[in-house]
Amino acid sequence: MKKLKYLILLLAISPVFMFTGCDSGFEEVNSNPNDPSAVPAELLLAGVIRGTGNTAGSAFNGGETGSCWVQHLGKPVYNTNELYIPRQTTIDGVWQNLYTVVAKDASIMQQLANDQGNSNLEGVALVLKVNAFQLLTDIYGDIPMSEALLGDAGNITPIYDDSETVVYPALLSMLDQAMTLLNGTGSIDSSQDLMYGGDWTKWKKYAASLKFKILMRAASGGYNANAQLQALATSGNLFSSNADQAQLVYLSAAPNANPFYETLVDGGRDTEWCLGEELVNYMINSNDPRLPVYAQEVGGNGSGGGYVGKPAGIRAIGDSFYGDSNNVSLIGEKYLEAEQPYYFMTYAHLSLLMAEAAERGYISTGTATDYFNMGIAASVADNGVSGAPSINYAPGATGLTQIGEQLWVALYMQGYEAWAEYRRTGVPTLPLAIDAVETSIPSRYNYPLSQQSLNNANYTAAVAKQGTDNLTTPLWWQN
Known part of the structure; x- marks a missing residue:
C-alpha cells in the first residue's frame, strides 16, 4: 500500500522529475507548488541531477549566453544574444529552476536522508545543493541563501547574502560536511543516481574536486585557500581520471535527451x-x-x-x-548527439586548475607542467581523439596564459563554466562583439524582474551594495 501511495504522489508531482530543455518559469524563490517533501529521499535524486543539466546545459541558457559570450559558439541567425541582449526568459528561468527545483529539492532530499540516517544520500544532496548555489552566485552575484528555500515557513522575502563573505564560505563548509557524510553509511539508489550509479566514493571525489574549483575561484578572497588546496591535493580524494568526472549521460530520446x-x-x-x-x-x-x-x-x-x-x-x-x-x-x-553528457565537472577542468595552483605556488604536490599536460590529455581523450595541440608549457606568466587558454578550449559546450573561468582569468583576450550594446563582455545576469516586484526591499539593498543591476557590473572574484 505504501508503494502505491508513493507512486500516486510521484505522478502528482511529475514536473519535479520530468525536465525538458526549455526554460520554464516557476514560482517565487521561496515557494514550490510541487512540494515533494513526502517523497522518499532517493526518489528526488534523479530529478535534481537532470534539473541541473537541463537548466545549465540548455541551448538558450548556457548556450546563448555562456558559450556565445566566450565566443565558443555563434549564431548565423537570430544572434542578438551575441550583442549582449540575453532573453528575459533565460534570466528568469535559470533563477527559478535552480531555486525552486534544484536547490529546494536537494535541500528536501538532504533533510529526508538525515531523518532516515542515510549519510551517503545526505552527502550527495549537499553536493548537489552546493553546485546549484554556486551556479546562482556566479551567474547573478549576491543571492538569497541563508533565508532562501524557507517559503513553507512563511518567509517569501529572503535577504540577499554577500557572495564573498557569506555564500562562498557556506559552500565550502557544506562540502566539508558532505565529505564527512560520504562514509559508506546508508545507500544511494543506483537507478536514481544518474551520475555515479550509487557509488558513494565517486561522489566524495566530486565533492573534493568541486571544493578545489571553488577555492581557486575564491583564492583572491583569502579563505586560507593555499592550505586548503594543498590538503585537497594530498588527500587522495580528487578526481584521478576521466572515469571519476561528474557527468550526466543523457538517453536516446526526448524528454531525456541532451x-x-x-x-x-x-x-x-x-x-x-x-x-x-x-x-x-x-x-x-x-x-x-x-x-x-x-x-x-x-x-x-x-x-x-x-x-x-x-x-x-x-x-x-x-x-x-x-x-x-x-x-x-x-x-x-x-x-x-542525444546521449552527449552534461558535465558538472571534468577531470580535465580539475587538472588545469591544479596546473594553475602549482604555477601560483598554492600547492607543492606535482608540477604545473605535468598537470597542464594531464589536463590536455584528459580533454583529448574525452573527445575520442589522440595526439595533442602544438603547445609547449612555459613556466611563469606565459604558463598562466597557456593554462587559461586551455581551460577555455577544454570547457567547450560547458557554457556557464567556460564563462566563469574566462571572467576569473581574463584569458584569452577576446574582442568585443562587433555590434555590442555593452562596453564589455557581460560579467553577470541582471536579477529577474520578479525580484523587483516580489522582494523589492531586499533586491534594492543588494543592488545598492553590489552595484548597478546590469550585465557589466563585475563580481568580486572577477579578473
Whole structure:
C-alpha cells in the first residue's frame, strides 16, 4: 500500500522529475507548488541531477549566453544574444529552476536522508545543493541563501547574502560536511543516481574536486585557500581520471535527451548555430586534434571545406557572409548527439586548475607542467581523439596564459563554466562583439524582474551594495 501511495504522489508531482530543455518559469524563490517533501529521499535524486543539466546545459541558457559570450559558439541567425541582449526568459528561468527545483529539492532530499540516517544520500544532496548555489552566485552575484528555500515557513522575502563573505564560505563548509557524510553509511539508489550509479566514493571525489574549483575561484578572497588546496591535493580524494568526472549521460530520446539535441536536432535548428571565429582560429593555429570533434567542416564533414568560425555579434547578420550557414562550421556531430553528457565537472577542468595552483605556488604536490599536460590529455581523450595541440608549457606568466587558454578550449559546450573561468582569468583576450550594446563582455545576469516586484526591499539593498543591476557590473572574484 505504501508503494502505491508513493507512486500516486510521484505522478502528482511529475514536473519535479520530468525536465525538458526549455526554460520554464516557476514560482517565487521561496515557494514550490510541487512540494515533494513526502517523497522518499532517493526518489528526488534523479530529478535534481537532470534539473541541473537541463537548466545549465540548455541551448538558450548556457548556450546563448555562456558559450556565445566566450565566443565558443555563434549564431548565423537570430544572434542578438551575441550583442549582449540575453532573453528575459533565460534570466528568469535559470533563477527559478535552480531555486525552486534544484536547490529546494536537494535541500528536501538532504533533510529526508538525515531523518532516515542515510549519510551517503545526505552527502550527495549537499553536493548537489552546493553546485546549484554556486551556479546562482556566479551567474547573478549576491543571492538569497541563508533565508532562501524557507517559503513553507512563511518567509517569501529572503535577504540577499554577500557572495564573498557569506555564500562562498557556506559552500565550502557544506562540502566539508558532505565529505564527512560520504562514509559508506546508508545507500544511494543506483537507478536514481544518474551520475555515479550509487557509488558513494565517486561522489566524495566530486565533492573534493568541486571544493578545489571553488577555492581557486575564491583564492583572491583569502579563505586560507593555499592550505586548503594543498590538503585537497594530498588527500587522495580528487578526481584521478576521466572515469571519476561528474557527468550526466543523457538517453536516446526526448524528454531525456541532451538539451542541445532536443533543441537543435529534434527542433530542426542545427544550422542556426556555429562555432566562433576566435576558438576556431586558435585551434587551427595550435593544430588541435579536438577541432574536427568540436566543429563540422564548412559544407559538412567530408566536404574538404575546412573550418571557419563566425565573428561575434553582427547585428545585420542576414546581410553578411556569416549569415549563410553554408559558409561556417556548424557544431560538431558528437556534441549534437542525444546521449552527449552534461558535465558538472571534468577531470580535465580539475587538472588545469591544479596546473594553475602549482604555477601560483598554492600547492607543492606535482608540477604545473605535468598537470597542464594531464589536463590536455584528459580533454583529448574525452573527445575520442589522440595526439595533442602544438603547445609547449612555459613556466611563469606565459604558463598562466597557456593554462587559461586551455581551460577555455577544454570547457567547450560547458557554457556557464567556460564563462566563469574566462571572467576569473581574463584569458584569452577576446574582442568585443562587433555590434555590442555593452562596453564589455557581460560579467553577470541582471536579477529577474520578479525580484523587483516580489522582494523589492531586499533586491534594492543588494543592488545598492553590489552595484548597478546590469550585465557589466563585475563580481568580486572577477579578473
